[in-house]
Amino acid sequence: MPTYILRRVLHAIPILWGVLTVTFILMYIVPGDPARIMLGARADAATVKAIRAELGLDDPLPVQYGRFVARAARGDLGRSYFTNREVMGEILHRVPATAMLGLAAMAIAVTLGITVGVVSAARPYSSLDQTSMLLALVGISIPVFFLGLLLAWIFGYLLGWFPVSGYGEPRDIVLPAIALAAAPLALIARLTRSSMLEVLREDYVRTARAKGLSERSVIFKHGLKNAMNPILTAASQSLAAVMAGAFFVEFIFNWPGIGLLAIDAINKYDFPIIQGTVLFDAAVFVVINILVDVGYAFLDPRVKLA
Amino acid sequence: MTPRHDPAAFLRSLLLVAFAALSAACGRGGDGPAEGPERRTPSGVRLGGTFRWVEVEDMRSLDPTRASGDIVSFHIAQNVYDGLVEYDQDLKMRPALAERWDVSEDGREYTFHLRPGVRFHDDPAFPNGQGREFTAEDVKYSWMRIADKKNNSTGWWALQSLIEGIDDYREGRAPDVSGLQVVDPRTLKVRLTKPFGPFLKRLTMAYTYVLPREAMERYGQDYFQHPVGTGAFRFVSWSPNQEVVLEKNPNYWDVDGDGTRLPYLDRIEVKLITDAKSAFLNFDTGKLDQLEPIPAEFWTNVFDEERNLKERYRKYQVSQVVELSTDYYGFNLQQEPWRSHPELRQAINYAIDRAKIIKFVLKGRNLPAHEWIPPSMPGFQKLDYYRYDPGKARDLLRQAGFPNGAGLAPITLQLNSGGTINDLVAEAIQSALAEIGLKVSLLRLAWPQHLETVENGKASFFRFGWVGDYPDAENFFTLYDSTGFAPSGNNFFRYANPEFQRAYEEGVRQLDEGRALELYKQAQEIIMRDAPAMFLYHSERVHLLQPHVRGFKANAIRFFLAKYWWLESPGTPAPAQAAERREAPRPGPAEAQDEGPATGAGGRAPAG
Numbered sequence: 001m002p003t004y005i006l007r008r009v010l011h012a013i014p015i016l017w018g019v020l021t022v023t024f025i026l027m028y029i030v031p032g033d034p035a036r037i038m039l040g041a042r043a044d045a046a047t048v049k050a051i052r053a054e055l056g057l058d059d060p061l062p063v064q065y066g067r068f069v070a071r072a073a074r075g076d077l078g079r080s081y082f083t084n085r086e087v088m089g090e091i092l093h094r095v096p097a098t099a100m101l102g103l104a105a106m107a108i109a110v111t112l113g114i115t116v117g118v119v120s121a122a123r124p125y126s127s128l129d130q131t132s133m134l135l136a137l138v139g140i141s142i143p144v145f146f147l148g149l150l151l152a153w154i155f156g157y158l159l160g161w162f163p164v165s166g167y168g169e170p171r172d173i174v175l176p177a178i179a180l181a182a183a184p185l186a187l188i189a190r191l192t193r194s195s196m197l198e199v200l201r202e203d204y205v206r207t208a209r210a211k212g213l214s215e216r217s218v219i220f221k222h223g224l225k226n227a228m229n230p231i232l233t234a235a236s237q238s239l240a241a242v243m244a245g246a247f248f249v250e251f252i253f254n255w256p257g258i259g260l261l262a263i264d265a266i267n268k269y270d271f272p273i274i275q276g277t278v279l280f281d282a283a284v285f286v287v288i289n290i291l292v293d294v295g296y297a298f299l300d301p302r303v304k305l306a
Numbered sequence: 307m308t309p310r311h312d313p314a315a316f317l318r319s320l321l322l323v324a325f326a327a328l329s330a331a332c333g334r335g336g337d338g339p340a341e342g343p344e345r346r347t348p349s350g351v352r353l354g355g356t357f358r359w360v361e362v363e364d365m366r367s368l369d370p371t372r373a374s375g376d377i378v379s380f381h382i383a384q385n386v387y388d389g390l391v392e393y394d395q396d397l398k399m400r401p402a403l404a405e406r407w408d409v410s411e412d413g414r415e416y417t418f419h420l421r422p423g424v425r426f427h428d429d430p431a432f433p434n435g436q437g438r439e440f441t442a443e444d445v446k447y448s449w450m451r452i453a454d455k456k457n458n459s460t461g462w463w464a465l466q467s468l469i470e471g472i473d474d475y476r477e478g479r480a481p482d483v484s485g486l487q488v489v490d491p492r493t494l495k496v497r498l499t500k501p502f503g504p505f506l507k508r509l510t511m512a513y514t515y516v517l518p519r520e521a522m523e524r525y526g527q528d529y530f531q532h533p534v535g536t537g538a539f540r541f542v543s544w545s546p547n548q549e550v551v552l553e554k555n556p557n558y559w560d561v562d563g564d565g566t567r568l569p570y571l572d573r574i575e576v577k578l579i580t581d582a583k584s585a586f587l588n589f590d591t592g593k594l595d596q597l598e599p600i601p602a603e604f605w606t607n608v609f610d611e612e613r614n615l616k617e618r619y620r621k622y623q624v625s626q627v628v629e630l631s632t633d634y635y636g637f638n639l640q641q642e643p644w645r646s647h648p649e650l651r652q653a654i655n656y657a658i659d660r661a662k663i664i665k666f667v668l669k670g671r672n673l674p675a676h677e678w679i680p681p682s683m684p685g686f687q688k689l690d691y692y693r694y695d696p697g698k699a700r701d702l703l704r705q706a707g708f709p710n711g712a713g714l715a716p717i718t719l720q721l722n723s724g725g726t727i728n729d730l731v732a733e734a735i736q737s738a739l740a741e742i743g744l745k746v747s748l749l750r751l752a753w754p755q756h757l758e759t760v761e762n763g764k765a766s767f768f769r770f771g772w773v774g775d776y777p778d779a780e781n782f783f784t785l786y787d788s789t790g791f792a793p794s795g796n797n798f799f800r801y802a803n804p805e806f807q808r809a810y811e812e813g814v815r816q817l818d819e820g821r822a823l824e825l826y827k828q829a830q831e832i833i834m835r836d837a838p839a840m841f842l843y844h845s846e847r848v849h850l851l852q853p854h855v856r857g858f859k860a861n862a863i864r865f866f867l868a869k870y871w872w873l874e875s876p877g878t879p880a881p882a883q884a885a886e887r888r889e890a891p892r893p894g895p896a897e898a899q900d901e902g903p904a905t906g907a908g909g910r911a912p913a914g
Contacts, residue, residue: 032754036761036793040375040460045794051458082366083530093546149583157587164587165579167548254579256547264364264547264580269754 005294012286017069019282024068027271028061037269038081077279078272080265087276091258097167098257101250102242104173105180109242110235113185114224117192117231122219124197132189139186145248148179152252165254176253180245184238191234195227202226236292240285344875347566351856355873356573359596359866360585364547364578368533371452371459373512374775380512381866382550382576387515387535390418390445391506395859395867397684397777399506403440403516403536413501413817418494420445424559427540429532431520437557440516440536442494446486448516450475453483461513464775468505470497501815503822504778511775538569538869550576552868560869570857570872589850595873596858598849602727605669608850613670623851623880627860628673628682630774632782634839635719635735640800641766643706643714650714651837653702655692657742658735662694664843667730671848675841678833679779682844682862685823691834692841699742711743720759721769723750728769731842761793763800770798771845777863779826780814786833799838806832853880 035051036043052058056067071078077087116136120129155175156164166172199205200223208218247259254260258277265273345353361378373383390404401407404418426437449469452459453476465472470485485497498505508514521534533541538560539552552574560568577594579585582601589597600608608619615622637644637651644651660674673681677689700710708714717739721732729750736746751759759765774781787795787810788802806829813825834841849860854874 030752030754031758032752033758036757037754039458042375042463042796043460044463044466047455047458047462048793050455083364084367084527085530090546152584152587157591160591163593164591165581165584167545251581252584254547254581254584256545260547260580267580269752 001294005290008290008293012283012290015286016279016282019279020069020072021065023275023278024065027275028064030271032269033057034081034271037271072279077276080273081270082268087272090261090273091276091280094256094258094261097255098243098246098250098259101173101176101180101246101255101257102239104177105242105246106184106235106239108177108181109184109188109238112181113188114192114231116185116189118196118219118224120189120193121196121200121223122215124193129193133193136186136189139182140190142182144179144183144245145252147182148176148249148252151175151179165252167254167256172253172255176249176255179252180242180249183245184235184242187238188231188234192224192227192231195230196223199223199227232292232295236288239288243281243284347562347570348564349562351562351566351570351872352874353566353570353872354572356575357571357596357855357868357871357873358575358577358594360577360579360588360594360598362580362582362585362599364580365544365550365576367530368541368544369457369529370448370512370515370517371457371461373515375460377864378576378578380864382552383512383515383533383535384537384866385539385552385574385868386533386537386541387512387517388424388537389511389514389516390420390509393510393777393861393863393865395861395865395870397861397863399510403445407506409817413503413815414498416496416498416505417489418442418445418496420492420494421559422492424536425557426518426521426536427534427555429521429534431518431524431532431534437534438518440518441491442488443491444516444518445494446483446488447519449486449514450483451522452513459513461511464508464511464513468498468500468502468508470499501817503814503816503819504776504780507776507778507781539574547578547580549578552576558869569869571868574868589852592852595852595855596849597851598847600848600850602669605671609670611670619850621853621880623853623855624848625851625858625860626846626848627862628680629845629847629864630680630682630777630862631771631845632675632678632680633672633769633771633842633845634675635842636760636768636770636799636839637837638763638766638768638798638800639802639838640763643708644766647706647708648836649702649706650708651840652692653699653706653742654739654744654840655837656695656699656702657744658692658738658840658842659694660843663731663734667734668727668843671846672843673846675843678830678839678841679782679826680774680844680862682777683774683779683782684777685779685819685826687823687827687830689827689830689834692837696742703742703744708743711745714744716745716747717767718749719746719767719769720749720751720756720765722753722756724753732769735840760798763792768798772796774863779823779830780810783810783813783826783829783833786810786829786838801833801836801838803832803836806836851880854878 033048033052034057035048035055038051039048056064075088077091079086080090116132120132123129152164152175155161162171162175163169196219200219205218205223246257247263249255250257250259251263258280261273262277264270265277347353361381363376363378365378365382366376367373367379368383368386370383370387373379388402390402391399392402393399401421403421403424405421406419408417409415420440420442422439424440426432426440428435428437432438449465451457452461452465453472455476462476467473469483471480471483472485474480475483485499487495487497489495516536518534521532522529525532531544536559538555538558540555542551542553544550554569554572558568562568577585577588579588582599583603585594585597586601586604588594608616610616615624639645664670664672664674676691676693677687679686681688703709703711719732719736721728732748736748739746756765756768760768760770772782772785784790785796785798786801786803786806787797788807789795790797791800792798809825809829809832813822813829816822816825847860847864849858851858854876855871856874857871859870
C-alpha cells in the first residue's frame with residue numbers, strides 16, 4: 001500500500017508539471033500588459049516599465065518559464081496583480097470555505113443519494129421509485145447556476161427562510177450546499193439503484209434471504225456493500241463536478257471560496273491568481289483520485305493495488 | 307416475504323428529521339438599523355446604528371498611494387483617512403486636516419496651517435497603543451510615499467512635476483523633496499513648480515491622505531490589514547470577498563452645525579457582493595441600507611418610464627446624480643481618415659441620436675453629451691454641440707469628400723468585450739452611421755488588449771470613457787494636452803491644437819476661478835469644434851436607500867462621506883418622495899427637448 005501511494009504521488013508530478021506549463025503558456029500568450037493591468041490606466045509609462053523590469057516580463061520566455069517553475073516548486077505562486085498579496089496565501093485563506101461547502105454538498109449527496117437509491121432498489125417500479133428517479137433526472141439536468149439562482153430567489157428572497165448570500169452563520173451554507181449537491185445526489189441515487197438492483201438479483205442474495213436473514217441485513221450487509229464500487233466511482237467523479245460547480249455557486253451566493261476568488265480574478269485579468277487556482281484545483285483532483293483508488297482497496301478485498 | 311424493516315419508512319423518517327433540522331435553521335434574518343436607547347442631537351439627528359452599503363467588487367488596497375485606483379478602496383479610504391482639504395456632499399471644498407492656508411502672490415507657494423489636536427486612530431503601532439497627534443511631518447511622509455518608486459503608486463501623476471524637487475527625489479537625484487518644507491509641527495509649506503489653479507482640488511484625492519510612519523513601518527506588506535488614519539471611522543477588519551468593517555472614531559475632529567461630534571453612526575459594514583443581482587436581493591430583503599448599481603435586469607421592475615419607483619418599491623428612497631464622467635468614441639488623429647478630415651468627425655457626431663440611444667438602449671439612464679465637460683461640473687457652461695441632424699451629417703460628409711460614404715474605407719470601431727450594454731450601444735451607433743452611408747464593423751477585444759492598443763496608438767476608432775478625479779475641468783482637459791500623448795499621458799486621441807493648448811495652459815494657471823472658467827470655455831469650444839471624439843453620454847448614478855436612511859446624498863464625484871449619514875428609527879418611512887424627481891429633464895427627441903444643464907454639484911435632493 002505505501003509503495004502504491006508513493007508511486008501514485010510520483011506519477012502525479014508530471015501531471016502537475018503539465019498543468020503548470022499549460023497555464024504558463026496560456027497566460028504568456030494572452031494579450032495585455034500585466035504591468036498595465038496591475039497599475040491601472042492612469043499609470044505613467046516609466047512606472048509601467050519599472051514594474052515590467054521588476055517582474056522580469058521582458059526576459060526571454062525560457063527564463064520566465066524556468067523562474068515560474070522554480071518558484072512554483074517552492075510553493076511561491078507570485079503575487080496578485082491587484083492586491084499585491086501572495087497568491088498562495090489568498091488560496092489557502094479560501095480553502096476552508098470551499099472545503100466546507102464541498103463537504104457539505106457531498107455529505108448531502110452521498111447520504112441522501114444512497115438512501116434514495118437503496119429505497120428505490122428495494123421497491124422497484126413503485127410510485128416512490130418512479131418519483132425519486134424522475135426527481136433525479138431533473139437534478140442531473142438542471143444547470144447548477146440556474147438551480148442556485150432559483151433556490152436563492154425562492155427560499156432566500158421570496159420566502160426569506162435563508163439568507164440570499166453570506167458566510168459565517170450556519171444558515172448561510174444551506175442553500176449553496178443544496179444547489180451544489182443536487183446533481184451528484186441525483187447521479188448517486190440513480191447509480192445506487194441500478195447497482196443495487198443488479199446485486200440483489202445475485203444468487204448469494206437469494207441464498208441470504210432463504211437463510212432467513214432480515215431484509216435490512218440483506219440490503220445493507222450483502223447488497224449495498226457489494227454494490228459500492230460503482231457508487232464510489234460516481235461519488236468521486238461527482239466530487240470533481242462539485243468542485244467545478246462550486247465556482248458558480250460561490251459566485252451566486254457570494255461564498256468566499258476558491259471559486260469566487262477565481263471568478264473575481266478572471267474578471268480583473270489577475271493572471272497570477274488564475275494560474276494559482278487552476279494549479280490548486282489540479283492538485284486537488286490528483287489527490288482525490290489517489291484517495292479514491294486507495295479507498296477501493298479497503299472496500300473490496302478483491303481489488304489489488306498494482 | 308414482508309420485510310420487517312421498511313426502507314421507505316426509513317427514508318420518510320430521515321426526510322422528516324432533515325426537514326426539522328432545516329426548519330430550526332430557518333427564520334427571517336436581516337440586521338436592519340441597530341436598536342438601542344435612543345440618542346439624538348439638538349437638531350434631531352439620531353445617533354448610533356450600523357450602516358450597510360454594498361460594493362460589487364472586492365477592495366484593492368487601503369494604502370493611500372493606491373486607494374484612488376479603484377472605487378471601492380476610494381469609498382472606504384475616505385472614511386478611514388483625511389487629507390488637508392476635503393469636499394462635502396455638495397462638492398463644496400472645506401478645510402480638513404489643514405484649518406486654513408495662505409497662497410503666495412505668484413500662486414506657487416502654499417502654507418498650510420494644520421489643525422491641532424487631531425489624533426491618529428489607536429493602534430499597537432503607537433506606544434501604549436494610543437494614536438498620537440498628527441504633524442506636518444506626517445503629511446510630508448505620506449506625500450513622499452507617492453513619489454517613492456518602490457511603492458508603485460498609481461497616484462504619482464497627481465504630484466509629478468508639480469511640487470519642486472519631487473521628480474528629482476523620485477529619480478534618486480535628491481534624498482528629499484525640496485518643495486515640501488516642514489516649518490513646524492503645525493505648518494507645512496509647499497512650493498510648486500508653476501502656478502496651478504486646481505492644486506487644492508488634487509489634494510482631495512485619496513492619494514494624498516495622511517498616514518503615520520509607525521504603522522507603515524510596523525506592518526509593511528500587511529498594512530492592508532491594519533490601515534491607520536485620522537478619519538471618522540477606524541478600520542476593524544477586512545474579510546476578502548465578504549465585508550469590510552469600520553467603527554466610529556470617538557475622537558474625530560469634525561463637528562456638525564450643532565457642535566455634535568461626527569460621525570453619527572457607530573459602525574459601517576461594507577458588504578462585498580460580486581453579483582449585482584444578489585446584491586439587489588440582499589437590499590430588497592433588508593440586509594443592506596444602500597444599493598448601487600441597480601442591475602439592468604431589475605431596472606424596469608423598479609422604475610417606470612418616467613423614472614418613478616413602481617408600487618412595490620415605493621417605500622425606498624432614490625438619490626441620483628449625473629456623474630462627472632463622459633463616455634465617448636475616440637478618433638486616433640494620427641491615422642486617416644481622421645487626421646485629414648475634421649468634417650468627417652463632425653459628421654459622425656451629427657449622425658447620432660443620443661437621446662434615442664439613451665431612451666431605448668439604456669432605458670433612460672444617462673444624459674446625452676453635447677459638451678465634453680459634464681453638466682455636474684461646478685461652473686458648467688452649456689455649449690450644446692451636435693444635436694442630432696442627419697441632414698447636416700450628410701452635408702459634412704460631402705464637404706469631406708465622401709458623399710454618402712463613397713470613397714471611404716470601412717471603419718472599424720473597437721470596444722472592450724464583456725459589456726452587454728456597450729455592445730448594444732455600439733450596434734446602435736453602427737446602424738445610425740449606416741444610415742448616412744458609413745460602413746462600420748465592430749471589433750471586440752478583451753479589456754487589457756483594448757487598453758493596450760488604444761494607449762499605443764494602434765486603435766483607430768475606439769470606445770473609451772473618462773471619470774473625473776476631482777471637480778475641475780482641468781482634469782478633463784488633460785485628455786487633449788499635446789504634451790501628454792498616451793501612454794505617457796491621457797491624450798488617447800493624439801490631439802494637438804496650439805489654440806486649445808494656450809487656453810488650457812493659461813486656464814490652469816489661474817487662481818481666480820472666474821478667469822479660469824472663461825479660458826476653460828474657450829478651450830472647450832475648440833475641442834467641440836475639432837471633434838477629436840464622438841461624444842456619447844454622461845453617466846448617471848442611481849442609489850436606492852432604505853426608508854430609514856438619512857443624510858446620504860449622491861454626488862458627482864462618488865464621494866461616500868459616511869460621517870454625514872445617519873439612520874432613523876426602524877420602521878420610519880422615507881421622507882416625502884416629491885423632492886426625489888429628477889432635476890435634470892429627461893432626454894427626449896433632440897430637436898424638441900431643451901435639456902438644460904443639470905444641477906452643478908451634488909445633483910439630487912438628499913435623502914433626509
